[in-house]
Amino acid sequence: MDVILLDAERRRPKSNPLSFGGRFSKTPAVNLMLKASGILRHLGLRESILPPEEEALISRCELHRGKANRIETGKERDRAATSLTDYFDKCLSRVGHELTGEGKKFVSSLLTEIIGNAEEHGGPWSTIGHWQFIGTPEERFGECHIVILDYGNTIYESLDQHNESELLREKLRSLSDLHRKQGFFSFGRAAWDEETLWTLYALQERVSRYSDTPRGRDRGNGTISIIEFFHRLSGGTGRMCIASGRALILFDGKYHLRPTPHGNEMLKIIAFNADNDLGKPPDKDYVHGLDTPFPGTIVSIRLTLDEKYLSKVAAENGGSDEHGSDN
Numbered sequence: 001m002d003v004i005l006l007d008a009e010r011r012r013p014k015s016n017p018l019s020f021g022g023r024f025s026k027t028p029a030v031n032l033m034l035k036a037s038g039i040l041r042h043l044g045l046r047e048s049i050l051p052p053e054e055e056a057l058i059s060r061c062e063l064h065r066g067k068a069n070r071i072e073t074g075k076e077r078d079r080a081a082t083s084l085t086d087y088f089d090k091c092l093s094r095v096g097h098e099l100t101g102e103g104k105k106f107v108s109s110l111l112t113e114i115i116g117n118a119e120e121h122g123g124p125w126s127t128i129g130h131w132q133f134i135g136t137p138e139e140r141f142g143e144c145h146i147v148i149l150d151y152g153n154t155i156y157e158s159l160d161q162h163n164e165s166e167l168l169r170e171k172l173r174s175l176s177d178l179h180r181k182q183g184f185f186s187f188g189r190a191a192w193d194e195e196t197l198w199t200l201y202a203l204q205e206r207v208s209r210y211s212d213t214p215r216g217r218d219r220g221n222g223t224i225s226i227i228e229f230f231h232r233l234s235g236g237t238g239r240m241c242i243a244s245g246r247a248l249i250l251f252d253g254k255y256h257l258r259p260t261p262h263g264n265e266m267l268k269i270i271a272f273n274a275d276n277d278l279g280k281p282p283d284k285d286y287v288h289g290l291d292t293p294f295p296g297t298i299v300s301i302r303l304t305l306d307e308k309y310l311s312k313v314a315a316e317n318g319g320s321d322e323h324g325s326d327n
Contacts, residue, residue: 002039002063003126003149009043029132033145036060037130059094061087061129061146068152069119077119080127081111084146087129094133095140095307097314107229113222114148114299123152123296141306144230151296154245155202156195168207172198175278184281191246191289192281199247200287201278205257205268223299224270227251230303233310238303246293250286 005020012018020043024031032050034040036058040048050058061084066076085108089099099107118125126149133142153161159172176194179185185193201207203224223242231238236253243249249272258276260269272282 002042005039006042033130057133059090059131064127066125068123074119077112077115080115081108084111084127084129091131091144091305094142095305097310110222110226118150123150125150141304144303144305146301148299155199155297156245159198178279190284193289195245196247196289199244224257228257230301234303235309240301242299243294244297246289248288248290
């Protein structure tokens, strides 16, 4: 919402400015976010100024914005990924932990891939982060929020209209035919259709519109990997979603990436059903269609970071977790 309102205000003629109004939520945490990192702060309103005791609870990754970029490297995406990585490390530090050097590289590389995908989809993109400490000196924990948003082609449109991989096109059409013939596609609020199927398929390991092309060598499942990583560090308390076009995919730890036979190899697959089978429809509580499509893609992550749980993870992995959280 912030980005939409800021763009509307910027494009509005000065002779006919926009006026904004609204009401605060009944939930204090929502109001704190609106003031600290949300639209009130971005509009520079005096209501966004927090008293010192509330400001002390907050850490921010300021709003970063970039444009469409067809090249494989970009300064803005690197800055945004570095800023989000530093922000996440700061969130960890608020509960007595930090990323190792390896952990920083891992998180930064995956965030760079996600933002790079947003750039290449053809529209402007934005990133932002908000942390609120909600624990006590004896039990330190807090909520970490990260959002990556882009306007432009949806995941489905990128695969359908700008897909450079003939092999992937054949796989997607074959998968659609299978679901269509089995009568899996439906209509309504929780619709399972081709757009949602392709969006889900795009999250699987080594799937991109550049698959089996030279540009696809290092493309993979950056989005799903960063979600799995954050979810593991949160002890299963994370709640994360991807909305793209008419497709919504929700993660809360019930379903995970699992090594699964796929053609002639083993790939990490998350199909959101009991058999982890992309040939079958997913759990409609986790993957379904939207009544109103979003003109692009949103990756939204919210997780709790708890000092005691992170210490347990670090101890189980000899002082640091697989990708690095040190005491």
